[in-house]
Amino acid sequence: MRRILHLALHDSRLFLTARENFFFMFIMPVLFMLFFSVVLRGGGPADVRISLQVVDGDGGFLGEAFIAQLETGKFDVQRLTPAQADTTGYIRRLVIPEGFGADVLARRKTELAFTKKSDSSVEYDAAAEVRLRQVQASFLGALILWNRAAPDSAALAAGIVPEPDEQEKAALLALIAEPPTVTVEQSFAGQGRPVPSGAGQSVPGMLAMFVVMIVAIGGSETLTREKLSGTLARLATTTFSRGEIIAGKLLHLGMVGFVQALVLMAAGQAIGAIGLFGIDFTWGPRFWAIILLIIPYSFSVAGLTLLLGGLFRTTQQAESLAWLVGMVFAAMGGCWWPAEIMPTAARIAGAFFPTYWAMDALHGVVTFGRGLGAIALPSVILVLYGVIFSWLGSRTMKVKG
Amino acid sequence: MAPVLEVRALRKVFGDLTAVDGISFTVNEGEIYGFLGPNGAGKTTSISMICGLLDPTEGEVLVQGIGIRENPREVKRRLGVVPQEVAVYEELSARQNLDFWGGIFGLRGGILKKRVAELLEQVGLEDRADEPVKNFSGGMKRRLNLAMGLVHDPQLILLDEPTVGIDPQARHKILDIVKEVVAQGRTVLYTTHYLEEAEDLCDRLAVIDHGRILAEGTVDGLKAQLGEGSLLTVQGQFTAASLTAAAARVEGLQPVEIADGRGMLMVGNGGPGVSHSLEGLFSAGLTFDDINIKEPNLEDLFLKLTGRELRD
Known part of the structure; x- marks a missing residue:
């Protein structure tokens, strides 16, 4: 040696x-x-705004409020009407259904549809899905704090859901603009690994x-x-x-x-x-x-x-x-x-x-x-x-x- | 004197080429044994087999009675190899080179330091000992190359054309060092294609060509193979047959090498002499463009043995 x-x-x-x-x-x-x-x-996606096309089928105040919440969640939102969506290509798309605002105000279940193209980036798609969950939680937190009274059962039965007034709208938008009170922490489970x-x-x-x-x-x-x-x-x-x-x-x-x-x-x-x-x-x-x-x-x-x-x-x-x-x-x-x-x-x-x-x-x-x-x-x-x-x-x- | 090196029927074949073809010789203690031959004669291949760098196809090499195949480490301990190329570390100084090679052979501390200092003085590099070798002249590098083969004080030193490409002054310095080393009791196997070196340095030598030893002996003994006398070389418009016939009619004139247009003839001592020989040739009707008379040397022997000049 x-x-x-x-x-x-x-x-x-x-x-x-x-x-x-x-x-x-x-x-x-x-x-x-x-x-x-x-x-x-x-x-990497952690540090950039992710592009997202949003088809606003609702067209009301709460649909707009949700889009505002998306923008605070590091999404680069391209807003379209349902008619525009038919002729426009996309990579990632979120559809806000018709009646979204009324369903939320009436405490009824409503579903947002998220779709992505098969050749889009897996890495960015995953990040988009995580952010959507985070935005969803933040929006729900804002709604809880907004604390708007639910319509009474008779009005609901008659299909009447009163629109919020200007003061109420401003209050919700102010809550959305503030740091969220409900947050979702993201981590990788099991064998999942972040991309360095x-x-x-x-x-x-x-x-x-x-x-x-x-x-x-x-x-x-x-x-x-x-x-x-x-x-x-x-x-x-x-x-x-x-x-x-x-x-x-x-x-x-x-x-x-x-x-x-x-x-x-x-x-x-x-x-x-x-x-x-x-x-x-x-x-x-x-x-x-x-x-x-x-x-x-x-x-x-x-x-x-x-x-x-x-x-x-x-x-x-x-x-x-x-x-x-x-x-x-x-x-x-x-x-x-x-x-x-x-x-x-x-x-x-x-x-x-x-x-x-x-x-x-x-x-x-x-x-x-x-x-x-x-x-x-x-x-x-x-x-x-x-x-x-x-x-x-x-x-x-x-x-x- | 006991043989330090015995080479028996050594042979090396590379594909279709037989580089060394069954050579045998011995080198005795305190002797400088020369290998004289042109480039490509098989000298370096022979040295490479003797020092264990190449495995022989056949044959045996014994150094102080130890076979290199059987005990390579013991044989190599006794050998100092000075390769034809200057195999030194150019970025290091002469002292660092010698330190490294001494360390390779297990020299350490004060012993190594003393040995390195001795060698630097012996090869005349003590003043430049700590300079990077890349700044040295060709002759200085050759001297260091030689010193690196001597650092562990080996019994047998293999010198493979150690003076190639250097000026006469540097060459003489190296030859002097070789003589000094032998005077200190070491044995040398020396390959060269320089006749003067072989004649000046070697106690005995072998003339080698195409991997075979053509003649072996002392310098005088080898010259004697040409006969005693003067060597007459002629060139002109004649055929080999006409010169041979004319020479046969002249007393004391022996053909050495004859070809169309040129001939080498030995004029024996005690005979009628050179003038008489030339008269005999002229009287046969031959005319010459050039006539040369000289003492025979190893070049002439090589020409006699191979039909071509050593530097061909």
Whole structure:
């Protein structure tokens, strides 16, 4: 083990001798993390008004009052008459039935119809449904506070429901404009999971991406240069076995990946703690699970780099193709955008990339606050990736002349 | 002297190409043994098999009686390999390079520090020891390349064309270092395609081409294979048959290598001499555009053995 460590520390010294590696390892990833956190901040349905077409079949005051309540509930309402609705396309539509106001005033059951197009965004549809429940509850709360007397049974029997006067109308609209007295809290149950956004997506994403980028580009370029310069072959003429040489290389690459991940963990936590550019982020109370996760993740990336180093024939190939590989791994693994918003086929393909499993585990810890349960399966898969890549890498790496 | 290196029927085949074809030789303690041959003769492949970098197709390599197949680690501990390419870490200093390679062989602490300082002085790099190697000249890099093979004080040093691509002054420096190392009791296997180096440096050498040893012995012994005397080289408008016939009629004149338009002939000592030989050839009606008379060297031997020049 001492011999392997000697080799790994030597390679790490070589890595740090190149001054540009300080920039690529300590500065650029943090800048990217900041940039994407700011750019992606506010993304997703949680922070935007959702478009909703409302067909007002009632046409009365309470229909209007309900639409006013919808607008306070972060809906971007397009109001239509039933005649207009027949000729207008829609994505999401809510129909207020005829007689809505009279039924409400008479304490009779009334039904609103919510429909959506089959090709609309599942994510936004779900958010719209949740908001409708919230609006419904808020409206009911306002009606209770409005406290308008129900019509007497004789009037109802005669089909007479008195319209509220102007003072009453103003009172209800004022109640709607105020913060609701009845609210509905939303949370995800069971296996349901929110789609990460903002810093919750970009900080783990940049961590997973830059571990691949820094190790795969820098490492495969160094390995290729060592093959070409003859230093790798020279190592093979010493008392070091091939296995020790490979193990030393893997240990060095893994150490670089681990340190890179730690740097980004610290940077992400610091940015969130300071609230730089309004970024709200924390790794959560189970951050230790991420430290455990980055060990198998770094191993898988080290194995990948060994394989790339074995395949590349020139340093130019290493510089360009390793960069490309890093980009593909980042994109397919969901480092740039949440895997949840990727098309099904891309999401299935993404599961063949280690970055996907790293992101899955990172979201499990960061978004759900889970610990070992979030990292157990991804860690096993990442170790398997590491073993397969390392084996392939050791087969392709031409240590000898 | 006990053999430090024994190579027995070593063979290496790459697909259809036989790079080394059953070579056998021994190198004795304190000896510089040369491998002289053109590029592609099989020198580097032989060295690669001896140091364990390549597995032989057939044959055996023993270093101080230990087989490299049976105990590679023990053999490699005794070997210092200086590859043909400058295999150094250019980003590191000479001292850092030597520290690393010393550490590879288990040298630590004060022993390593002392050994590195000795070597830096020996190869004349002590003034530039802490500078990145990428700033070095080609000759300085070659010297460091050599020092890296010596850092663990090996018994047998394999030098694969260590002077390729450097100026004469730097070459002499390297040859001096090799001589010093041997004077300290080490043994050297030295490959080269430079005749002067082989003649100047090697106690014994093997002439190798197409993976085979064509001749082996001391420099004088090998030259003697051409015969004692002067070497007469002629060029002109004649056929090989006419020159051969004319030479046969001149006393003491031995053909070495004859082809249409050119010939190499040995004028033996104790005979009538060069003038008499030339007169004999002229009297046969031959005319020459160029005549050269010189002492025979290894190049001539190589030409005799292979029919082509060493630098072809």
